[in-house]
Amino acid sequence: MKKMFCFICCILMVSGAAGVQAEVKNPDTFVLADYRTVQTIDPATSYDVAGSMRIWNLYETLIFFDGSSTEKYVPLLAAEVPTVANGGISADGMTYTFTIRKGVKFHEGGDLTAEDVLYSFKRNMIVDQDGGPMWMLLEALTGTGATRDKDGKITPGIFETIDKSVEVKGDKVIFHLPKAYPPLLSILCYTASSVLDKEWAISNGCWDGNIKNAAKFNNPSPGHEPLQKIENGTGPFKMKRWEPANQFVFERFDGYWGPKPQIKTGIVKYVKEWSTRKLMLQNGDADRVVVDTPYVPEVRAMDNIRLYEVPQLGFTAAMFCRKINPTGNPHIGSGKLDGNGIPPDFFSDSNVRKAFLHAFDRETYKQDVFNGLVIMPSSPNVEGLPYHEDVPVYDFDLRKSTEYMKKAWGGQIWEKGFKMIVTHNTGNDMREAAAHMLAENIMSINPKFRIDVRNVEWKDYIVQIRSFQYPLFLSGWGADYADPHNFVYPFMHSNGYYGRFMALKNDEIDKLCDAGIENVDPDKRRKIYSKLQNIWYQDAIGVPLYQQIVVRAYRDYTHGFVPNAMFTDDNEILKRIYKK
């Protein structure tokens, strides 16, 4: 009965998808159906992809990415992009000068001044909410990534340092860096660098402009930041209405300084269920819907849809923890090399890591899981980032895998076998497939090898990773800014987010990572990052899994989208969109 019913449902689904053609609806309105919600539209605290989309359309930054490029910029609120050649960047890379554009108005009528820019940067850094994005600017402009220490106490003198890091001279805003920081221009494109109207912000309860009072405005609880649900930017769109977890409505700002957008109204609807989103796209009730990888074949089969394939600046890997926490840890069985578990330092032997790397069938994974629509990375410095190069990878070769396993732990592993659990986060089919592939291939070389694959809800997963509970974990990282430092540091430095939880400790890597961010000379940086990418291979730090290519599905009468690897599929620059 159930089978019959499912069969009928499938027939209905297919006929429903194929039999209908929607008309062009509402030419001056653009509707995007997404399934991610927005927490806040305060540029100082928003740190998710959905929030960024709203803020990029409401507010503006000094500069922005030039079309599809992640390395070239165009001026927005700055009159021009500073370079060493035009004197905007000092030769030592420690001073950046921006001339502020004239004739720019805020949504509520105020005029943009250099004072507004100065205030915005200071205010945003002062806010520095836990889990927020301000670490990027703080790291670049103050040399420290936070305003508070590990116990949550304010670092003495931090607000004075913030105060001195930016200054105004006439119509110029000057940034003083404690040391050169090459990714600064990319960070200045991020929403955390959005510019506010000083008087409006103060009147709405933001920092009062007096640095002595800064502590009172530091680290507000989520939802208690004054600009959580109000805005007054200079962007091409104003917020008409925000119904959280329902819809966000943009309205064209007629006083915009740049070319007038063709779309009058932009609506982002929260639609959680994929089938509902798909039918909305099919019927023309949505001009674009967010499509997850498993559903790409469905949109490919639809009529009147235009698809864009956009590689993302993101990297996912399977990572080996070299110092697993043995306390009450079921993932390592007995905790000994006795055939019923693994010791906590199981992966400290590079032979084990190399055996796992040779057991990963990259080509099959690419074809079977992604239908070929993926970039298979060789290191964290993925395609699209500066200084990327294709370093060698470990070929799928179970004979080599066997050889390494025989050498590992003086032959004890091969003789006694082992038992462990590999986990991935629930709902991520790509990671699940990779975990099963690794487990099956390793188990196939010796019947004494036993690996169970389990899934864990994402938030539990990150907590367990942080507790060093997983011998092998699969996780990823999306770009904050387009620079190798944002990827190499987290994955390879002993203090990097993943480096720490892999218990990596390699002085050479740490020194190279530190040198990479402190150096402004492109040639020197190229050499440093080349070396780091090769070390990723030589030291067998982790299994590079995938660099995702996102598919965007638009109704074919919707034009203007410009792909950029920095933007996830939640993003949409509305001023570029038009329908005809």
Next chain:
Amino acid sequence: MLAFITRRFLLLILVLFGVSVLLFGILMTFSPERRAATYVSSPQQAKDIPKIIKQFGLDDPFYLQYFRWMKEVFKGNMGWSLVASRPVWEAFWTYFPITLEMNLFAAPIVLFFGIWLGTLSGIHRDQWIDHITRILAIIGWSLPTFLFALVLLMIFYGYFQIFSPGVLSDQLKMFIMDNPDTFTRYTGMYTIDGILNGRLEITLDALAHLVLPVMTYVIVVVALNMRVMRSGMIEELSQDYVITARAKGADKHTIHIKHARRNALLPVITVAAQLIAMSMEGSIAVEVVYNRHGLGWWLAESAVQLDMPVLMCICLFMGIVFVITNLTLDILYAYIDPRIRLN
């Protein structure tokens, strides 16, 4: 009667206290790290988990955290919902009317069809009408709601392009946004607010958006009511008083409707009341598929994300709903069956 009701309302305070302690205790079994992870949505943010624990005192003893929460509740602050991005209380009054609106239309239909079809089945036991309703009941009750909702959406919205998801069409929503002075949200339910504002087109549009959700809910839920009613009718019809009434020559209609059905109603009312009470926390499948963001969707998202203030709020709300439902049931029992005395 008044003393009985007063006693039950006093009991409500105890129930709410018990529910809050129990749920808070259950939530405390999650580690501080896990509860702090609620505020995190990317690995980048996860580095601040220790600071978040300190900021919110998540590693404080249970009683301290409970009394801190209690203190805020007495101040009228139910907390902040990360899922809804707004205060819990404000979010509750946004989502609850969406769920209530569907229940207002679905509950009478469920009751009516449940009692009517159940009575028919019971009277015509093992006849064709009984077989048909039994088959329909089995199909309805065993249907996965999520799948059934999807099938209806694909047929009506996907193929015939009618009954679109959501609560109101975009054009009318934009009209309300553009003319906020001409439309007041008295109840948060567009069907009723449309009438109160004298804008029938809004009521009709909202009704059109309710057709599929109500149809899904009714077909899935009516089966249980129908089966309980049928069993009750069969049992009552075999009682001695029915045989006596027949022997005395009473007409079938009087026996079935006036005597047997009234007695068979008691279990049906119990089941129906519990179903309606449960439906107040919303139907997750219906709300997700038809994109109606009510309590069901909110509760599901909050449970997945461990949004504690929301879980506490909805559980307390459900505690109130069930106490009131049980009270109403007791009063109804006394009305239907004179043998039952409230005291």
